[in-house]
Amino acid sequence: MTKAAAIADRGAEAGTDVAQALIAPAKQTVAMEDHVEGMAYLDTLPKRVVTTYIPLALIMIVLLFPFYWMVLTAIKPDEQLLDLDRYNPFFVTAPTFKHIYKLLFETAYPRWLWNTMFISVAATALSLFASVLAAYAITRIRYRGASYVGAAIFLAYLVPPSILFIPLSTVIHQYGLFDSVFALILVYPTILIPFSTWLLMGYFKSIPYELEECALIDGASRWQIMTKIILPLAVPGLISASIFALTLCWNEFIYALTFISSTTNKTVPVAIVNEFVDGDIYRWGSLMAGALVGSLPLVVLYSFFVEHYVAAMTGAVKE
Amino acid sequence: MSDITAGTLRVQSSVREVSFWDRLRTNREWLGFWFMLPAAGFLLLFLAYPLGLGIWMSFTDARIGRSGSFIGLENYEWLLDDRSFVNATLFTITYTVVASVFKFAIGLYLAILLNRYIPFRAIVRAVILIPFIVPTVLSAIAFWWIFDPQFSIISWSLRKLGLMTGNIDFLGVPLHAQASVIFANIWRGVPFIAITLLAGLQTVPPSLYEAATLDGASPWQMFRHITYPLLTPIIAVVMTFSVLFTFTDFQLIWALTRGGPVNATHLMATLSYQRGILGGRLGEGAAIATAMVPFLLAAIMISWFGLQRRKWQHGGRDD
Numbered sequence: 001m002t003k004a005a006a007i008a009d010r011g012a013e014a015g016t017d018v019a020q021a022l023i024a025p026a027k028q029t030v031a032m033e034d035h036v037e038g039m040a041y042l043d044t045l046p047k048r049v050v051t052t053y054i055p056l057a058l059i060m061i062v063l064l065f066p067f068y069w070m071v072l073t074a075i076k077p078d079e080q081l082l083d084l085d086r087y088n089p090f091f092v093t094a095p096t097f098k099h100i101y102k103l104l105f106e107t108a109y110p111r112w113l114w115n116t117m118f119i120s121v122a123a124t125a126l127s128l129f130a131s132v133l134a135a136y137a138i139t140r141i142r143y144r145g146a147s148y149v150g151a152a153i154f155l156a157y158l159v160p161p162s163i164l165f166i167p168l169s170t171v172i173h174q175y176g177l178f179d180s181v182f183a184l185i186l187v188y189p190t191i192l193i194p195f196s197t198w199l200l201m202g203y204f205k206s207i208p209y210e211l212e213e214c215a216l217i218d219g220a221s222r223w224q225i226m227t228k229i230i231l232p233l234a235v236p237g238l239i240s241a242s243i244f245a246l247t248l249c250w251n252e253f254i255y256a257l258t259f260i261s262s263t264t265n266k267t268v269p270v271a272i273v274n275e276f277v278d279g280d281i282y283r284w285g286s287l288m289a290g291a292l293v294g295s296l297p298l299v300v301l302y303s304f305f306v307e308h309y310v311a312a313m314t315g316a317v318k319e
Numbered sequence: 320m321s322d323i324t325a326g327t328l329r330v331q332s333s334v335r336e337v338s339f340w341d342r343l344r345t346n347r348e349w350l351g352f353w354f355m356l357p358a359a360g361f362l363l364l365f366l367a368y369p370l371g372l373g374i375w376m377s378f379t380d381a382r383i384g385r386s387g388s389f390i391g392l393e394n395y396e397w398l399l400d401d402r403s404f405v406n407a408t409l410f411t412i413t414y415t416v417v418a419s420v421f422k423f424a425i426g427l428y429l430a431i432l433l434n435r436y437i438p439f440r441a442i443v444r445a446v447i448l449i450p451f452i453v454p455t456v457l458s459a460i461a462f463w464w465i466f467d468p469q470f471s472i473i474s475w476s477l478r479k480l481g482l483m484t485g486n487i488d489f490l491g492v493p494l495h496a497q498a499s500v501i502f503a504n505i506w507r508g509v510p511f512i513a514i515t516l517l518a519g520l521q522t523v524p525p526s527l528y529e530a531a532t533l534d535g536a537s538p539w540q541m542f543r544h545i546t547y548p549l550l551t552p553i554i555a556v557v558m559t560f561s562v563l564f565t566f567t568d569f570q571l572i573w574a575l576t577r578g579g580p581v582n583a584t585h586l587m588a589t590l591s592y593q594r595g596i597l598g599g600r601l602g603e604g605a606a607i608a609t610a611m612v613p614f615l616l617a618a619i620m621i622s623w624f625g626l627q628r629r630k631w632q633h634g635g636r637d638d
Contacts, residue, residue: 048435056432059425060443063450063510066461069472073464084475127361134358143351156362158619159370160567162588163608166595167373168365170381190366193358222350251454253570254588258596269456273574284464291457302452306445309452313511314518 073288074099081284099285100293108263108271109290116267117297119181120249123188124242131193131241135200136226140212150201157194164190165258172259183259184267188249195248196241199315203237204230240312243305250298268294377606383599394606404607407585410497412614414586415566418504422561423554425505426512431546433513434520444514451510459574462503466490466575490576493583500575500584504565512557519553520546559622563615587611 043051073081075095080087087093103109134153138146168187169178177183207230215225231238256267263275272290276283302309343349377394381387398404433444450458465472466489474486490496523546531541569588572578578585578593585593587607595604 052432052435052437055428056437056443059429059432059509060447063447063506066458066465066506067449067453069465070458070461082470084470089470089472089475130357130361133354133356137351137354141347141351141354143348146351149355153358153362156366158563158615159366160563160615162567162569162591163373163611163615164366164369166591166601166604166608167369167376169596170376170386170601171365171369171372186361187365189361193361197358221344222354247452251456253454253456253573254592257573258592269454269570272460273456284467284470287460288464291460295453295457298452298454299449302448303445306441306448309448310444310514310518314515 070288070292073284074292076285078285099289103286103289103293107275107286109268109293111264112266112268112271113294113297115181115265116250116269116294119184119188119267120246122185123192123249124245126185127189127192127196127245128238128242130189131196131200132226132231132238134193135197135204136230138197139201139204140230141222153194153197156190157198161191161252161254165254168255169258178259179261179265181260181265184252184256187255187259188252191248191252192245196245199241199244199312200234200237202315203234207233236308236311237315239305240308240315243301243309244312246301247298247309373605374609374612376602377609379602381601381605383596383601387602390602394603395610398603398606398610403582403585404590406582407587407590407607408610410584411566411586411611413497414501414504414568415562418501418508418565419558419562421501421505422508422512422565423558426509427516427554429509429513430516430520431542433517444517448510448514450507451514455507455570456574458507459503459571462499462506463490463575466499491580493580496576496580496584500572503575504568504571507571508561508565512561515557516550516553519550523549555622559618562618566614566618567611 072090072092075097076092077094077096077098080089080092137143138150138153172178172183172187177186211229211233212225215229220228251269252267253269256270257273260266260270263271266274268290272287272294276287276290343353376387378389378391379387380390380393429447433440433447437443464470468486468488468491471486471489473489474483477483478486488495489499527545528541531545536544567588568586569592572584572586572589573592576584578589582590587610591604591607594607595601598604
């Protein structure tokens with residue numbers, strides 16, 4: 001609704017067909033729109049329970065159980081954790097925050113969390129800047145060979161990090177970036193740029209040409225057109241791209257494992273795997289607390305932007 | 320033109336010569352070049368160059384700290400005689416095929432369930448995606464704890480149900496470990512496939528199902544002749560991505576088993592990390608990584624020919 005209102009605002013001078021065209025991409029972003037009930041009213045309740053609700057519930061239990069287990073272990077006192085005969089392991093009595101407290105105040109965990117956030121945000125910002133320019137040039141400036149460059153960027157999306165990390169580690173050494181967070185900030189955009197360029201190209205294509213032509217006639221430069229007309233209209237796309245990029249960075253493992261060696265520069269996933277595995281029988285509590293605290297920021301972010309997230313996922317696949 | 324010669328003098332005074340600087344600023348090709356520069360810089364320096372370098376390194380005997388000399392195909396000849404490389408390749412193929420088949424089947428089933436009329440549909444969908452949001456390593460750590468040889472909750476439940484007496488050694492026996500990592504991979508991949516296929520399902524007009532119902536079609540016939548054909552293009556893309564990322568998987572294995580027990584769960588990516596980075600034989604590691612490329616190309620080609628079917632599905636000609 002807010003989007004439509006904004007369009008009505010803008011559309012006053014641009015004409016109704018332009019506004020119509022603008023509403024179309026808005027519909028696209030909300031791809032998960034609910035259908036009406038359809039023919040489902042023909043099914044009786046028992047049939048629905050057996051064919052839909054029970055299988056769905058089973059799948060959801062399997063999908064969510066590891067998280068329940070993660071949370072439970074993180075707040076369970078050690079004696080309940082290891083004594084399976086006296087305590088039912090599925091529940092917790094007298095939960096404790098000892099593991100989380102220990103994690104946050106007695107290990108370098110805050111530092112790792114900070115590293116992860118800093119690297120993710122910086123790499124996302126860099127790649128978004130580069131992808132906006134690239135996507136705009138490919139869809140709108142349309143220089144010679146633009147479509148081939150678009151295809152090449154899509155191919156770059158398909159190059160997995162696991163075949164690049166060995167040569168990249170020598171490149172990182174050559175550039176003198178080894179064991180520095182800047183190595184990751186500069187390398188992550190290679191994962192993010194292809195994806196976000198592709199996503200933004202889809203958004204830019206849906207913005208009508210007429211708006212741009214008007215601006216060109218009024219004497220705007222390409223840069224002004226991009227910052228004052230295209231970007232404000234592509235805000236949903238920008239949000240989708242940045243959230244998804246942030247998640248990808250947070251999740252990245254193999255580069256962080258290869259390029260970082262000192263404890264203080266590690267990211268959360270690498271640190272969890274390498275620093276907590278010390279053979280201590282009581283490590284499980286702090287290990288799960290670490291996994292929980294490391295995932296929570298992403299889950300919170302996701303819960304605010306579910307639709308954008310889904311749009312990013314499906315948008316990158318659809319084109 | 321000749322009839323305005325009288326005016327040219329006046330015009331000439333106001334129009335200055337097009338300078339080189341103007342050309343750089345407004346010429347379509349140059350503008351395109353400037354806009355592409357940041358993205359191209361990242362992708363060439365940190366993606367294309369390492370890709371080429373990796374292939375070159377696979378023909379050398381490079382080690383950490385020493386750039387090797389050209390030794391031709393020796394690395395590959397060596398690897399073909401190496402039992403653990405052959406086993407890793409075979410397991411990578413098994414891992415990819417088994418996990419992809421299950422991910423596809425469960426993902427499609429889940430997508431169809433989610434497309435039905437269910438209460439709290441938006442929340443259910445949002446929750447389903449959580450395994451995809453949480454960083455793989457962190458959920459793998461949770462699985463590590465679930466698969467613990469002594470305190471596994473699965474063993475405990477089965478024991479309490481009276482189905483067995485001892486504990487299952489999930490990650491200590493080769494066959495169990497292989498099944499466990501494949502299960503964890505399926506668990507992590509299903510939400511992505513379900514949500515993207517759901518986006519495809521929602522574009523299928525409900526009127527087709529209504530018409531089919533009137534014609535007396537069975538649910539299976541509706542799936543086979545309406546849902547499946549309309550979904551083929553998106554299935555092709557989603558499954559390509561899924562196969563590519565499963566084949567080049569690294570983090571799940573590294574967090575759960577590090578390739579053990581007795582190298583039974585080594586994928587090509589983890590073996591390449593172990594040989595190249597931990598073992599220091601960069602050339603050999605690069606050769607293992609490069610050996611993945613033909614498989615990836617094959618997957619991309621299959622998807623490409625799958626995508627071609629799009630044309631006739633949209634009423635175009637299939638040429």
